Amino acid sequence: MMRPALVASLLALGGCGRAQPVSFQPPPGAPTGRETLHQPAKLTSVESDQKDALGRPLRVSCESCHSLRETKPMPSRPEELKEFHQGLRFRHGELACTSCHQAQQPRTLHLATGEPLPMTEVVTLCAQCHGPQYRDFKAGAHGGMTGYWDLSRGDRTRNNCVSCHDPHTPKYAGAHPVMPPRNPPAHGEPDTKEATGHE
Ligand code: HEC
Ligand code: HEC
Ligand code: HEC
Ligand code: HEC
Incomplete structure (x- = not known):
């Protein structure tokens, strides 16, 4: 059983013979947002071999060494x-x-x-x-x-x-696909295949 409200709205749609006009987004207003430039941490610090509590490498600022060095x-x-x-x-x-x-x-x-x-x-x-x-x-x-x-x-x-781009070796390293596509196991078969990357 269809609910009466739904039936009424379906009738209204069909009734005019044409889809209702789509409502568009309003045109862009004044550009009130700001554009900023990302500043990667490597411009002011280097990675150390110490890790923080979350396992991320701790960074040391350039100044912390260079302010002490001639x-x-x-x-x-x-x-x-x-x-x-x-x-x-x-x-x-x-x-x-x-x-x-x-x-x-x-x-x-x-x-x-x-x-x-x-x-x-x-x-x-x-x-x-x-x-x-x-x-x-x-x-x-x-x-x-x-x-x-x-x-x-x-x-x-x-x-x-x-x-x-690393400023010293700027060539973009590119990327390699990591995992080959994998078919789901056929019906009833156990899923024994491992995604080894050599299939
Ligand atoms: C195209 C510009 C450019 C050239 C050429 C360049 N550098 Fe740099 N260098 C940078 C920038 C930018 C940074 C800071 C950002 C970073 O480290 O990625 C930097 C950082 C460094 C650092 C500190 C942090 C790090 O990356 O280890 C050292 C040391 C350094 N450069 C040495 C050198 C030496 C030695 C050469 C020549 C063999 C050289 N640079 C050539 C732009 C340059
Ligand atoms: C842990 C300490 C340490 C940190 C952090 C560090 N440096 Fe250095 N840096 C050194 C030492 C030590 C040398 C001298 C290396 C040599 O001559 O064998 C050096 C050398 C350099 C040199 C070559 C010219 C010079 O003054 O000897 C540049 C350029 C440089 N560092 C840039 C940077 C920049 C940029 C950063 C931050 C992104 C940075 N360093 C962070 C310790 C540090
Ligand atoms: C003084 C001039 C100069 C500056 C400054 C400079 N470059 Fe270059 N760059 C070059 C030259 C020259 C080449 C080599 C072009 C070639 O081999 O055809 C190059 C090559 C490149 C390449 C292509 C590398 C490749 O092997 O395909 C990239 C990416 C690049 N630069 C990025 C940067 C970035 C990012 C900066 C700023 C950190 C920068 N460059 C600063 C002159 C410069
Ligand atoms: C989001 C990552 C990204 C950023 C940010 C970026 N590039 Fe690139 N750039 C690339 C990629 C990816 C390529 C390689 C395109 C290819 O191999 O076909 C490239 C290629 C280049 C090349 C080699 C010539 C070419 O067009 O293939 C130069 C030079 C270059 N970039 C300079 C710059 C400069 C200068 C900036 C900053 C104003 C910059 N890039 C910012 C990703 C980036």
Whole structure:
């Protein structure tokens, strides 16, 4: 037995011969939301081998060591780092370490003009050499974001270039599928197959 209210609404739908007009979202209002840039922790700290209570690596700020050390000139090769930061890999065109780091203040970056740039403004540095990607980034076509496209509905946070690209080895590593697709066991058969990744 159909309930009378449902019958009435079905009749109303059919009655006019055409579907009711769809109601659209209102057009975007004034862009009241803010756009911020994500600042990855690695711009101001490094991972330590200690873990916190949740098993996440504890981070140590650059300052906690470097404020105690005399500033040394920038090394010219990663192998020169022996006391700390060992094993840094570098593959970025034909760039020198000092193409980005200031020679005498290595924890500060610099633009092509020599103008100093704090680590936290690294995107401006990348943009100087990678104009097309930066143009696409500003247009929202490279690099992604979280939050709202429509700033009248909320804020957005853009990803930083170094969220995805290591400045020292910027080639995007890509991704591999991890598990092969797996068929459910046939009816009545026990599920003995293991997802080994070699099927
Ligand atoms: C646990 C201590 C520690 C932390 C944390 C640390 N550093 Fe260092 N850093 C060192 C030591 C020690 C050296 C010298 C390594 C060598 O010459 O063998 C060094 C060297 C460097 C150098 C080469 C120039 C110089 O002054 O010797 C740069 C650049 C640098 N660090 C940047 C950073 C940045 C950026 C961070 C944070 C993202 C950071 N460091 C965090 C200890 C630290
Ligand atoms: C394209 C710009 C660029 C070049 C070229 C570059 N760096 Fe860096 N470097 C950065 C940025 C940005 C950071 C901070 C973010 C990070 O560590 O990912 C950094 C951080 C560091 C750190 C501290 C944290 C870490 O990553 O271990 C060291 C040490 C360092 N650089 C050494 C070097 C050496 C040595 C070279 C040359 C072999 C070099 N860099 C070349 C941009 C650059
Ligand atoms: C001084 C100029 C300069 C700066 C600053 C610079 N790059 Fe580069 N980048 C280059 C050159 C040159 C290449 C090599 C191009 C080639 O081989 O065709 C390159 C290559 C790359 C590649 C492609 C790597 C590959 O092997 O496919 C990426 C990604 C990249 N850079 C990202 C960045 C990011 C992110 C920053 C900021 C941290 C940055 N670059 C800063 C000059 C620069
Ligand atoms: C969300 C991750 C992400 C962010 C953020 C990001 N990129 Fe990329 N970028 C990629 C991926 C993925 C590729 C590789 C595309 C491919 O291999 O086809 C790439 C490729 C590149 C390349 C190599 C040339 C090309 O177009 O394939 C350059 C240069 C580059 N990015 C620069 C930048 C700069 C500069 C920024 C910041 C303004 C940035 N990227 C932000 C993911 C990102």
